[in-house]
Amino acid sequence: MKKLQPFKKLSKQFYTRNLLTVVRELPGKILVKKYGKTFLAGKIVEVEAYDGMIDKAAHTFTGKTKRNEIMFNDGGYFYVYFTYGAHFCCNIVTGKKDHGTAVLIRAVEPLAGIKKMSLNRYNKITLTEKEKLNLTSGPGKVCEAFGITKEHYGLDLTGDKIFLLDRPKLKKSEIVVTKRIGIKKSVDLPWRFYIKDNPYVSRK
DNA sequence: ATCAAGATTACCT
DNA sequence: GGTAATCTTGATA
Numbered sequence: 001m002k003k004l005q006p007f008k009k010l011s012k013q014f015y016t017r018n019l020l021t022v023v024r025e026l027p028g029k030i031l032v033k034k035y036g037k038t039f040l041a042g043k044i045v046e047v048e049a050y051d052g053m054i055d056k057a058a059h060t061f062t063g064k065t066k067r068n069e070i071m072f073n074d075g076g077y078f079y080v081y082f083t084y085g086a087h088f089c090c091n092i093v094t095g096k097k098d099h100g101t102a103v104l105i106r107a108v109e110p111l112a113g114i115k116k117m118s119l120n121r122y123n124k125i126t127l128t129e130k131e132k133l134n135l136t137s138g139p140g141k142v143c144e145a146f147g148i149t150k151e152h153y154g155l156d157l158t159g160d161k162i163f164l165l166d167r168p169k170l171k172k173s174e175i176v177v178t179k180r181i182g183i184k185k186s187v188d189l190p191w192r193f194y195i196k197d198n199p200y201v202s203r204k
Numbered sequence: 205a206t207c208a209a210g211a212t213t214a215c216c217t
Numbered sequence: 218g219g220t221a222a223t224c225t226t227g228a229t230a
Contacts, residue, residue, distance in 0.1 A: 085223025
């Protein structure tokens with residue numbers, strides 16, 4: 001009989017390891033945002049790594065600015081940015097202080113608070129099948145569904161507003177590795193990781 | 205002060 | 218498949 005693992009918050013030590021170690025372990029973990037007395041939650045199904053030291057696509061590649069300064073902290077902080085005049089995207093800062101590394105959360109599978117997510121995305125509760133799959137299948141969609149905005153910039157992920165829950169490690173065969181999406185620089189780095197056959201992954 | 209780009213999305217054919 | 222929308226940020230002057 002397999003022991004049921006309790007849902008435990010990921011610790012500071014999880015995040016302060018190297019970017020590429022953390023990014024491989026993030027698929028399958030659970031993103032949680034406190035919402036009043038309840039919670040919004042989703043299983044992380046797609047992520048990308050960004051490393052300012054060697055990666056021209058990273059916001060930290062050209063040094064510290066007001067926007068990216070949280071990425072130069074040690075791991076365990078939330079980096080939120082605004083783009084294309086419309087969308088927020090959220091990231092998990094990793095590594096040691098001054099590394100400038102983070103993981104973009106590209107897609108999650110909704111687990112709890114789905115009604116609230118539906119309201120945030122579509123301003124209604126009853127969704128078509130297509131709309132359900134479109135709820136959190138992209139970085140901007142995740143933030144809209146969870147109500148994540150610049151006010152969440154810099155949050156400590158060991159706190160209780162936004163955090164991740166641990167889950168058993170996935171097998172290597174369950175994770176697909178590809179080049180990243182939607183960037184024009186350093187396009188060949190194989191730093192996108194997603195859960196095989198999961199319908200909420202943004203693109204095959 | 206001005207300007208171009210952008211870790212996207214929704215909607216179109 | 219392609220592209221308009223939309224505005225913050227960072228770079229350049």
